[in-house]
Amino acid sequence: MSATTTLLPESSVPWKLPYRGKVGMACLIIAESAIFTIFVVAYLFYVGKSLSGPTPREVLETPVFYTICLLSSSLTVHFAAKFLERGRRSIFLFLWLLTIALGAVFMYGTGQEWRRLIYEHGLTISANLFGTTYYSLVGLHAFHVTVGLIMLSVVLLFGLAGRVGPEQSARVSVLSLYWHFVDAVWVVVFTVVYVLGR
Secondary structure, eight states, X not given: OOOOOOOOOOOSSOOOOOOHHHHHHHHHHHHHHHHHHHHHHHHHHHTTOOSSSOOHHHHOOOOHHHHHHHHHHHHHHHHXXXXXXXXXXXXXXXXXXXXXXXXXXXXXXXXXXXXXXXXXXXXXXXXXXXXXXXXXXXXXXXXXXXXXXXHHHHHHHHHHTTOXXXXXXXXXXXXXXXXXXXXXXXXXXXXXXXXXXX
């Protein structure tokens, strides 16, 4: 018996590991998705089981405008990263600032909603099961938006100081992945709280 040797053609493109930043962000997003899943399931499990009011139907108003602002910020952050990649710093800075403004408007809307729910309807986190699950789920999302806004603002400050250029575009796109995640989570939260949970 003789062994035949088969030669494989040499690959002209060497295999490279994926960018560490994207792998790290993917791991963070997977972990955060698990946390959000727990909060969403808890909200759905307890909805309608409060022994006292107020109920979602009585007090919730659908935040359509603020939702449009947040979802639009996903577009602005995407195009900002693309323009930075091409070396168009001024357009990048404008779109990055617009992303922060849209996120801030969303947070303002969340704050206004909470003020109305607490002072006009008496819905606090300890009022009933609905209050507990609502503030836990929406508050968890608001926390993530706040963290995202802080990170976006730091990048903006570095950008205004001339320290962000095309060579940092990979890092900027990793941060934009986090912002896309925050927006995608809001679609789920919005559907669960304002559509299914009423």
